[in-house]
Amino acid sequence: MKKTLLLTVLCMFMVWGFSYAKPVNPIFNHYVAVGDSLTHGFQSGAVDETRQPNSYPALLAKKMQIEFDQPLLKFPGYLINIEDFLKGNIRWWQYYYPIVGGVRRDNYKNSDILDNFGVTGADIKDGLDTTGKSGGYFKLVLGKDGASMIDQAIAQKPTFMTFWLGNNDVLGAALSCDTSKLTPIDTFRTRFEKTADRIASAMEDNGGTIRGVVLVNVPSVTSIAYLQKVTGPDFAEGSYNPFWMMTPSDNMMLSPDDISMINQRTQEVNDEISYVAMANGWGYVDANAIFKEIKEYGHRLRDVSGDPTGDRVITAEYLGGLFSLDGVHPSNTGHAVAANYIIDEINEMYGVELSHVSEINTAASDSLLQHPVDPRNKLDGWVADAIYGVVEIFM
Amino acid sequence: MYKKSLFLFFFLILLVSGFLFLEKTRNFFTDDKYEISYENKKTDSSKPESVIKHFALQKKDSSEAVKKEDKLEDKEEFRRMKLKLKGNFYIPLQPGDKRSEEVEKMLADKILLEIKMKKNTATRKEKIRYLKYQIKSARDKIAIAQYIMNRTADLSENNHKEYLSPEDIVQGREEIKRLGVLANFYESKLESMTE
Numbered sequence: 062m063k064k065t066l067l068l069t070v071l072c073m074f075m076v077w078g079f080s081y082a083k084p085v086n087p088i089f090n091h092y093v094a095v096g097d098s099l100t101h102g103f104q105s106g107a108v109d110e111t112r113q114p115n116s117y118p119a120l121l122a123k124k125m126q127i128e129f130d131q132p133l134l135k136f137p138g139y140l141i142n143i144e145d146f147l148k149g150n151i152r153w154w155q156y157y158y159p160i161v162g163g164v165r166r167d168n169y170k171n172s173d174i175l176d177n178f179g180v181t182g183a184d185i186k187d188g189l190d191t192t193g194k195s196g197g198y199f200k201l202v203l204g205k206d207g208a209s210m211i212d213q214a215i216a217q218k219p220t221f222m223t224f225w226l227g228n229n230d231v232l233g234a235a236l237s238c239d240t241s242k243l244t245p246i247d248t249f250r251t252r253f254e255k256t257a258d259r260i261a262s263a264m265e266d267n268g269g270t271i272r273g274v275v276l277v278n279v280p281s282v283t284s285i286a287y288l289q290k291v292t293g294p295d296f297a298e299g300s301y302n303p304f305w306m307m308t309p310s311d312n313m314m315l316s317p318d319d320i321s322m323i324n325q326r327t328q329e330v331n332d333e334i335s336y337v338a339m340a341n342g343w344g345y346v347d348a349n350a351i352f353k354e355i356k357e358y359g360h361r362l363r364d365v366s367g368d369p370t371g372d373r374v375i376t377a378e379y380l381g382g383l384f385s386l387d388g389v390h391p392s393n394t395g396h397a398v399a400a401n402y403i404i405d406e407i408n409e410m411y412g413v414e415l416s417h418v419s420e421i422n423t424a425a426s427d428s429l430l431q432h433p434v435d436p437r438n439k440l441d442g443w444v445a446d447a448i449y450g451v452v453e454i455f456m
Numbered sequence: 457m458y459k460k461s462l463f464l465f466f467f468l469i470l471l472v473s474g475f476l477f478l479e480k481t482r483n484f485f486t487d488d489k490y491e492i493s494y495e496n497k498k499t500d501s502s503k504p505e506s507v508i509k510h511f512a513l514q515k516k517d518s519s520e521a522v523k524k525e526d527k528l529e530d531k532e533e534f535r536r537m538k539l540k541l542k543g544n545f546y547i548p549l550q551p552g553d554k555r556s557e558e559v560e561k562m563l564a565d566k567i568l569l570e571i572k573m574k575k576n577t578a579t580r581k582e583k584i585r586y587l588k589y590q591i592k593s594a595r596d597k598i599a600i601a602q603y604i605m606n607r608t609a610d611l612s613e614n615n616h617k618e619y620l621s622p623e624d625i626v627q628g629r630e631e632i633k634r635l636g637v638l639a640n641f642y643e644s645k646l647e648s649m650t651e
Contacts, residue, residue: 153533
């Protein structure tokens with residue numbers, strides 16, 4: 062009888078042990094992500110709890126088979142998602158949330174266990190210096206008096222980190238069509254190296270916990286759907302304006318010289334990111350080259366094995382599938398694509414075998430791809446705020 | 457007989473545990489079982505935290521009756537909101553609705569002015585127009601937030617549905633206070649410009 066009891070207890074413990082998921086590799090015991098709106102899960106002009114689970118870091122965590130805590134915002138979030146607005150998905154009383162500046166689902170109770178430190182609007186100086194006291198998205202992610210993104214991320218004692226900051230240092234100028242908004246390259250270099258040094262000091266070799274880091278660089282402004290070529294006798298060939306300007310205006314125009322200046326700064330910023338990755342032996346994803354390739358050739362959707370077996374080819378054009386309705390941030394499918402390119406790098410750099418996110422399945426359940434809606438010519442107080450919000454947070 | 461029972465007992469334990477294991481892990485490891493329903497988001501603010509803690513995946517809402525009831529309520533409440541808050545920038549447009557050309561022009565003008573202000577290229581007249589838009593935006597937001605607070609409180613007394621949580625109300629009051637300060641600030645700026 063005793064034997065039976067012992068065996069039963071043993072059996073139950075075994076089952077209990079199995080029922081808890083283990084990371085696919087110990088390097089992923091604790092993954093944290095640091096970044097801007099792309100990491101935050103911003104889409105179509107808003108961040109909210111229904112799309113945050115599809116942010117590329119959440120998809121990576123899923124493939125690592127680990128839990129991943131995010132600062133979820135009650136639907137429909139801060140600002141509003143243009144798609145939800147145009148499709149009438151938002152209940153009458155839920156408009157309260159964007160009006161009051163977004164409300165954290167957990168009422169900040171999970172602040173000590175967060176893993177996603179992507180903050181919409183953050184640029185390189187914010188990584189180390191900006192705290193929750195700055196309000197807005199910083200408060201919503203870091204907490205009212207919370208420390209900076211990097212400080213909080215490192216305090217989590219992570220074993221793995223992805224870092225994708227720098228977009229706002231360059232893209233802000235493009236979105237607001239104002240090259241004076243470019244972060245001076247010397248400032249960027251100093252800040253980036255300071256941030257990288259802080260991460261390096263928390264590596265396992267230096268007595269910390271981090272065993273792997275992947276850096277991602279900045280895409281080219283002409284690869285995103287936000288900017289569209291302007292044609293007409295009044296404008297220099299190669300000028301661009303935002304997709305939402307139905308009638309081209311000099312107030313929101315990037316001349317060929319502006320574009321060239323932004324591209325040059327992008328190159329300088331990416332050289333810095335690449336150098337830091339190499340100097341520290343970290344992974345490096347060349348998002349700039351990837352987005353350029355997609356812009357030129359489109360992207361055939363990949364399955365879980367990473368093979369491009371999908372029937373559908375998405376593009377980087379407006380409503381082409383890669384970008385959400387704000388033209389800057391990826392759609393759900395775009396996030397799956399981004400996650401997969403990062404997985405490619407992680408697998409190669411760290412000799413692991415993370416399976417890919419099925420872009421085919423993601424696209425099949427991506428409402429924007431399945432039932433597209435076009436906000437152009439449907440300007441409304443909310444859409445205007447969402448579009449302007451995208452411009453403003455980058456400024 | 458004893459051995460057979462023992463074997464059956466363990467087999468049953470394994471079967472149940474296997475089922476529990478699959479249930480527990482499927483939302484982590486599959487791409488297909490769960491998906492987010494964008495077509496009809498009915499976020500329930502009273503949902504326990506544990507349900508949405510990590511991935512916040514929602515099963516598609518299969519209860520057509522609930523959807524219909526909510527849709528009817530939305531239709532009525534949007535209509536009421538329009539009536540009570542005429543001219544408010546933030547009254548949500550419903551699919552098929554159209555704003556007047558004048559309001560659309562005003563909204564487009566608002567974006568351009570905001571950009572000109574940021575670039576410091578706005579004329580005095582444009583600055584005045586910008587300040588007026590900002591005051592209207594802040595006051596309109598306050599009006600909507602207060603309206604929703606009051607209306608949901610009234611409705612939940614009658615239909616016992618849950619809308620805003622006490623924490624939502626606290627945050628709303630803070631934001632209303634902030635927007636009030638902002639509107640006053642723009643008003644004093646406008647006053648000094650038009651003196």
